[in-house]
Amino acid sequence: MLSAQARIVRIEITSVQSPTFEGKTFGSVGAYEKLRGRAYGEVDPSLPQNALITDLALAPRNARGMVEYSMDIYLLKPLNLGQGNHKLFLEVNNRGSKLFGGFNNSSGGNDPTTAAQASEGFLMNQGYTLAWNGWDMTAASSNNNLTINVPVATNPDGSPITGPAYEYISFENTTTQTFNLAYPTAALNPAQATLTVRQRLNDAPTPVPTSGWEFVNERTIRLLPAGTAFQQSAIYELAYTAKNPVVAGLGFAATRDFVSFLRYAKADDLGQPNPLADDVRYTFSYALSQPARYLNDFQTLGFNADEQGRRVLDGIENWLGGGSGIGLNFRFAQPSRTERNRQNHLYPEALFPFAYPALTDPLTGQTAGRSARCAASGTCPKVLEINSANEYWVKAASLLHTDLGGNDLPDPENVRFYLVSGAQHGTGNASSSGICQQGQNPTNAEPALRALFVALDQWVTQGTAPPKSQVPRRSAGTAAFAVAQPGALTGTVPQANLGWPSIPGVTYTGLITTRYQLDFGPFLSQRILTKYLPSITGRPVYPNFVSKVDADGNEVAGIRLPIVAAPLATTTGWALRRAGYGENEGCEAAGQYLPFPLTPTDRAATRDPRRSVQERYRTHAGYVAAVTKVVKQLVKQRFLLEEDAQKYILEAEASAVLK
Known part of the structure; x- marks a missing residue:
């Protein structure tokens, strides 16, 4: 029996489509094939790089003393590997979905199969092998999503673990009557929980009486009398005692082990060949939004070194990760959550460290950095951190490249930073406003992402430095700082500081996320949520900023694509909600297009x-x-x-x- 590398002990290829894309060929690379299956891994809880996984010590073990997990895997590889470029492109999936399509100049989809779905095939034309693996235990198991199975942690005596949990609940409709909890409640009595409601973010939460709601079952709540809908756009918050936390942090080990297996192993423990054995010379990742935050923490926690101490990823292109992590390595983790200026403030997403170099936090005295662990092991990747303007307005992305006083940091040797000027979180529709006041921002960043990925490849494989960072800088006079507002959960950027013109029919409030210093307890395994209910105002804040704008209201810093540099409109990374939906509060991921x-x-x-x-x-x-x-x-x-x-x-x- 062969010994598996990186502790993928078994792989099952359950379906092969060879060739895929209806036999379409890609330049000199030729046709591709699709492999789908499942990988089974195990981790050694005694190893230091695994021991930091929250609750791993409380997970069930097999006869070898290992903790097991299993996950979906998906590969698109050249039919003839010898004609490929011997490079692995890992897309870290977003809530189970594959979002590489636009980046790849294809229509993508969650199970790309046809020649039309392959379209131009930017990556296939260059010969990359494309890979995906499950890591998010909350991903839906439908629509070809990728999922992972991880164990439930229990007390040493086998009894269920219980502890404080929290749900932020808000619906943009007048019909929703129930809400499903991420974790089961330990007690069905509403008197042992607290449900509050407020209409606006800075309102004082009002308790919902225990006669006004109930646990339908251990995973569902509803308002009473039965049939009562949650108020449209109101903010409900539930603090309750949950049970049965899963060992969510294994999702980091799963990606580490999968990539390392593909890169270094010849076969699994049962002799099943590695589909990429002896082929992979370089490894790259691409992540959009949620998985970009995942990769931020993946680096911080040291998972870019496998169990043998080898580098896992050589190059990382992060798009829309902001200065945030994902809160995966916590008890009762909810990685599907994301914090913005009107939502999810009490989830452990945006915690120190934010930047790559090791810094000392003046608010806590803690010293840490995203690169600290990989620098110690010699396994740091080359990284391009690319963000939209929205990440600066609602996710404090400036903290990626400043110290804790808001001063510019020199670029780390292995990291570059880019702002895509004026862009929202993704590509919007200028003719649709949704719940916002204005048409959304149609800036498409994917052409810049493709060019920067080529630069990342050249940096990793040839040593050619990428373009210089393009972000707002305090030293260059292009940074407009946020100002904390007493008694408010958010801050503002004064109009004069930003340089914003007064545009007829457009409301400007300067609303921006305030990054508070929050303490979720002395241990990663314990969050102290109720201490911040009903309010977190008055906590210390970390200074953050956005790009100043020109006379048109368009951002002066960053990569100015033609929509900004040869404009027909003002584009913004921020937007405000319209009447009926929390008017003038943040419209979250949206930006604006103002012709x-x-x-x-x-x-x-x-x-x-x-x-x-x-x-x-x-x-x-x-x-x-x-x-x-x-x-x-x-x-x-x-x-x-x-x-x-x-x-x-x-x-x-x-x-x-x-x-």
Whole structure:
């Protein structure tokens, strides 16, 4: 029997589609095949790199004294590995879903199969093997999602573990009548729990009387009388005693072990061959939003070193992770949660350390950094931290590249930072406002992400440095700092500090997330949530900032794509809710698209301070020339690939601007 590397002890390939994508070929690489299956792993609780997993010591063990887990796995690999580029592209899935499609110039989907879904196949044309694995125990097991099974922790005597748990509950409708708990309650008596409600974030929470709600069962609550709906956009908070926590932190070990197995092993313990045996020379990851925060903590906790002390990932491209982690390595973890300026403040997502270098937190005296463990083991990856403007406004992304006093830090040797100017959290629809006041921001960052990934590959494989960081800096005068508001959960950026123009019909409040110093207890296994209910105001804060803006309201720092550098509108990373949905509170992940007046006459009629489209470009040809100039500069700076630059020019030529 062979000894498995990195403690993947068994893999099962349950289906093979060879070739996939209807036999479509990709340049000199040829056709691809799809492998789906399951991997079974185990970790040694006695090893220091595993012992930090919360509640691992309280998990059941097998006959060898190991803690077991299993997860879904998914591979897209060249049919002939010898024709590939011998590089692994790991997409860390988002709540079980594969979100690589736009990045890959394909329609993607959760089970890409057809030639149309492969589309241009940016990654396949270069010969990457694409891999996914389950890590999130809360991911739904439907729609081809990837999941992981991890054990439930128990007390040493076998009795259930109980402890404080918390649920933030808010629905943007008038019909929802029940809420499902992440963990079962230890007591069905509502008198042993607390449910509060408030209409607005800074209102004082009002207790819901025990006669006004109930546990339907140990995983569900509802309001009374039965049939009563939760109030639209109201904020309910439930503090209760939960039971049966799972060992969620094994999700970090699962990714570590899977990538290490693919990279280093020849076979599993039963002799089942590694599908990539002797092929992988370099490993890269790409993550969007939730999994980018996961990779932040993956590094902080030292999981980029496998059980043999070898580097797992050589290069990481993080998109939309902000300065936050994921709160996975906690008792009663809820990795599906994310904290923004109106939601989920009492989850352990945004905790020190935020930056890569080891720093001493003046508020706690703790010294830590995202790179501290990998620096000690010599396993640090090259990292590109890329964020939208939304991450600066609602996730305090500036803390990634500042000290705890808000002062600029020099870039670490292995990390670069980029702001995609004016972008929201993802790509919005300018013609749709949803629950927000304005049309959402359609800035598409994927062309920049592709160019930066090429730069990351060259950095890892050739030693060619990537483009210099492009973020707001205090030293450059491009940073507009947040100001904490007494008695409020959020802060503001004063309009004069930002440079924001007064645009007719657009409300500006300067609302920004305030990053509080919160104490979730002395041990990772215990969160002290109830100490912050009903309010966390008055706690110390870490200073954070956003990019200043120009006369149009467009951000001056960061990578300014054509939508910002040759603009037809003001684009923002922040947005406000409309009436009926917590008016003027944060609209979370959304940004805004605020079109310029078309002509000087239109501008004068509305008293808009921004120049009209006609004043800027004069003619259609003038607009095309402006876009062309911008994209050529971005190509030169290595923020656009030539093929994507040409698409921008063709789109400008085909547009109706000033025709």
